[in-house]
Amino acid sequence: MEATSRLAVPEDLAGLRERLKDRLDEKKPRLVVCGDTGCTVRDSRELAAAIEKILSEQGLSDRVELKVTGCLGFCEKGPLMLVFPGAILYQKVQPSDAGEIVEKTVLKNELVERLLYTDPESGLPVACAYDIPFYKLQNRALLETCWYINPLDIYDYIARGGYAALAKVLGGMTPEAVIAEMKEARLRGRGGAGFATGLKWEFCRSSPGEEKYILCNADEGDPGAFMDRSLLEGNPHAVLEGMIIAAYAVGAKEGVIYIRIEYPTAVLKLEEAVRQARELGLLGKDIFGSGFDFDVIISKGAGAFVCGEETALIRGAEGKVGEPRQKPPFPADVGFRGKPTVINNVETFVNVPLVINQGAALYHSTGTESSGGTKIFCLVGKVKNTGLVEVPFGTTLRQIIFGIGGGIKDGKKFKAVQTGGPSGGCLPEAMLDLKVDFSDLAQAGSIMGSGGMIVMDEDTCVVDVARYFLQFLKSESCGKCFSCRVGIDRLLEILDRIIAGNGSVEDLALLEELAVTVKDTTMCGLGQTSANPVLSTLRYFRDEYLAHVRDKRCPAGVCRSLFRYRIDEDLCAGCGACAEQCPAGAIKETDEGCYRIDHGLCTVCGACAETCALDAITKD
């Protein structure tokens, strides 16, 4: 560790960086282990410990650096490990592999072939991470840093140019110039609605009053999205740097990071980052000797999805019940503690230092005319390469799902992609060439949201999916406004009827009318978008709804009232494994020595079909 001394002027940062130059030594052998939740579930922590033990046993600790970082991105293949120099990616690494990796790759410069990624098309192993299509097709402007820094060490961040943007801003830019830069960069809020960041800051700056606040929305509640968690865990100082610059631009002295309690690791890393930043004088009084004061507090959410909505977030950050209120007034005028407030999401703040460092023109050269830069998506679901994906705005869904994502798992057919979390929409194959951008997605009946992207295959029933999202929103709505609380409940009632096989064609019209009413009449963003799953599936998959209500059939074989399991007696070998598994005791042996399902007892749980080694049990 470096001696901790306060950075009094911007030049001190440059001096410190000079002293940290060793950390950028590309030739020094370095082992990077992913410490993100996805990989730690699969024992990456034990892997890091095993490597550490071997390094110290062999007296290599000084010569070889071991680093536990944030998310490396390719979660599908976790636990992941990178070996430098050369950025060699090892996948599905177990603690028992540690010895071989040190011995071969570190000491002898040889590859451990069985741990390399295999290109599915050529069948050949690929060593360098940058050559793997999953990474090659991305533009990892924000995520790249996570490969190189220990999130618990501020000097790692500084060595790689961290806080340089802040030094530049405080060393001679006016707040107006910072705002102009954000506007010219076409930086738009990554939290969902895509509001222009510069404009938001300007509104808040020009709002009367001395006391202003910066709020960071780290209440990432969308199921199937973990971009913000990965950034907080992988690069917490970038979030802080963005917040400090924002505070300078709008004239705020205090900031709050509202983070959900389901992310305990992110909270710890953030707390440590704040402590370190304070120690170096990057938070607190007279930052870089500019006379500008700013500090942040961390406020822990207590578990409510609705707190991601900005007016609810304000109340949550104040320690109250997170119920939204009708806008206007907007938070830029009346926000935290009733004062003008800027609320941006984690990813937006991480973009801010990048805009300052690159300059608006260069930043804006990536992306589309209306949205500058890149966007991080969580590519999950029935896709081959799940993980964290960063692409410029304007990339098509097809490029993301079939290029980076490698297509659909297990040779199945693509059915839909759901963007934007529970309030997003499901888009069909015909929309795959849609460019990912705020306005294009909205026009197609979905939303950008915070960047969840869930791929569904032919085994997914869209009616069931719509029902799932409404079920989620039903318990997550605050319940204050009538049309959201009762509207969602009644939408569910209709969907339940359809799924149970009791729906009618008239139900579809009622479903649509009610969904439009909910969208149009509710108070906050949660309610207004809550009907999107229903409206988008009705728009693109009406045939499937019709199959449910008219033919009483679930084409995907998901809705249990609308299909039965059947044992093909020609294929059945009479092993009886299914009967053993059946929790309802519905499978009986016949006189011919095979088995048959008693549909009166069967609960359609599917345990038998999963057990059958001969695939003799099918949906009917």
Added chain:
Amino acid sequence: MSNKLPDVEEILEGAVKKHGLAVVPLLQEIQEHFRYLPEEVLRKLSQKTGIPLIEIYHAATFYNSLYLTPRAKHQINICTGTTCHIRGSGKLIEEVFQVLGIGPGETTSDGNFTLETVNCLGCCAVAPAMVVDGKYYGNLTPGDVREILNKIMEKAAVEE
């Protein structure tokens, strides 16, 4: 946690000093000490701070991570995020019911297990996922769930 009951006055004093009148942080602090929010403590909190009891009650019932009833020894959280849903988290919940006889939000009669569903644990890449007593498990099948639960029960039986 020691067997000695924490001193209510002392805890409230400290919590108010730290968090002022912000209800949610106060409740979070109380819960850290008691593992849930006992009614008499909340009544004392209301008397001490002047925050209307109904506001405290509203906050305590509004947020998922605040509990008005004692927690079980072992906490099972099954993720029902979108990815986990389409990868079969429903079957895991059914399996817990098969093994322990409890559904989401319920506690076994011996007070050993509580099952809860959570919206998203943020580890969609290993869906379906589950957390038992803070340890994450991923890529689960119903059989895995049965095995994990059986192991915990065996361990508990040995300890007793």
Added chain:
Amino acid sequence: MVQMTLNGLRVEVEEGMTILEAARFYGINIPTLCYHEGLSPYGACRLCLVEIGPSGQSKLVSSCTHRVEEGLVVRTHSERVVKRRKMLIELYLATCPQSRVIQDLASKYHVTRVRFTPRYEDCILCGLCVRMCAEQMQGKAIGFAHRGSNRKVATPFDVKSEECRLCGGCMYICPACQSRCQGPQEEEPLCNACLNLDQPCLNYFDDNMCFMDPCVACELGAGREAKAKSRDGRL
């Protein structure tokens, strides 16, 4: 004073007023369930929705919470507003068919069907009682608990509240617990005994053309024709 456009008319209203207050001042009736003059606005029943902004970019806002602004364009009875409002009333009917206030609203706004299963709930969560207790009676004996579809009005820990002075203010103001008038026939989710005429203008125009209350479906011209074409022939 602030200049704004209210249903096509240029009007002057006092600064700080809500759209609802301004509309009522000019004699235009906007239905409400969670609003009361003596209590703070709440914006939850959604019945007082009005359309604001230029057409094409207009949106619906609750008029009880939205303050008037210079140059604001407001439509209180546009086709979109009336259609949504009717759907909301239908939802209210299905939630609480035993409430006289809601049945009256249905009759007044010509809601003649209920396509959802009636639930006979006791409460529509308009929050009037909660605000009455806190703001007028300085009680804070009741409030909300839980969230989403489990939200309810409750006392702390669901036992008798120590703060309650049994003043009855909560019951006095409740729109849901006022029982329906008892008709001769069996009670159905929909009463419609005092059914008003449907507004025929919306078959022809984007907005209501007058604000007669109740509507008389103008016996002249277009109105007469509309009557013949009226959707369900109940006129």
